[in-house]
Amino acid sequence: MKQSAYEAAVGLLSRRDHGEKELRSKLLSKGFAFEEVTDALTRCKEYGYLDDSRYCELMLRNGINKGWGPQRIQQSLKQKGIADSRIQEMFLDLDIDWFEQARVTAQRKFGSQVQRTKDRQVEMKEKAKRFRFLQYRGFDFEQSNYALEQLSL
Structure with a gap:
C-alpha cells in the first residue's frame, strides 16, 4: 500500500523538525500531488507537528x-x-551580545593569546586571516574587530 503525503510528512517530522517550505519541497520531490501535500501540511500544523x-x-x-x-x-x-x-x-x-559571541568564537578557534612577532607583515596576514574567519561565520566588521582587539591582535 502506498504511503500518503501525511504519513510521509509525519515520518520526516519524527526524525527532525522542518520548516514548512522545506517539508513541502521534500514531499513534492517524492512525487505527491500539490493538493495532497497542502492538506498534509495543514493537518501537521493543526496537530502541532509543524511549527x-x-x-x-x-x-x-x-x-x-x-x-x-x-x-x-x-x-x-x-x-x-x-x-x-x-x-x-x-x-x-533575542537577548544576546553578538560582540561577546564573536570574541568567544575567535577565542575558541585561535586561543586566548596571540603570539607577537617582529615581522609586521606576518602579523597583519594573521589578523586578516582571523578577520575573514569571523566574517565567514557571520559577524559584521564591528563585531569582528572587537573580538580581535580583545585577543590583543
Missing part, C-alpha cells in the same frame, strides 16, 4: 551554539524558507 516558529528558534539556537554570527544565522533561516518578518521578530526577542 515554523519552533523550527526558527531551534535553528537560531543551533547557529549560536555553532559560533555563528547574526548574518550567517539569518542567511541560513532564509535558505530554509523562513519568512523575513519571522526572522526579524526572533532577533528582536
Whole structure:
C-alpha cells in the first residue's frame, strides 16, 4: 500500500523538525500531488507537528551554539524558507551580545593569546586571516574587530 503525503510528512517530522517550505519541497520531490501535500501540511500544523516558529528558534539556537554570527544565522533561516518578518521578530526577542559571541568564537578557534612577532607583515596576514574567519561565520566588521582587539591582535 502506498504511503500518503501525511504519513510521509509525519515520518520526516519524527526524525527532525522542518520548516514548512522545506517539508513541502521534500514531499513534492517524492512525487505527491500539490493538493495532497497542502492538506498534509495543514493537518501537521493543526496537530502541532509543524511549527515554523519552533523550527526558527531551534535553528537560531543551533547557529549560536555553532559560533555563528547574526548574518550567517539569518542567511541560513532564509535558505530554509523562513519568512523575513519571522526572522526579524526572533532577533528582536533575542537577548544576546553578538560582540561577546564573536570574541568567544575567535577565542575558541585561535586561543586566548596571540603570539607577537617582529615581522609586521606576518602579523597583519594573521589578523586578516582571523578577520575573514569571523566574517565567514557571520559577524559584521564591528563585531569582528572587537573580538580581535580583545585577543590583543
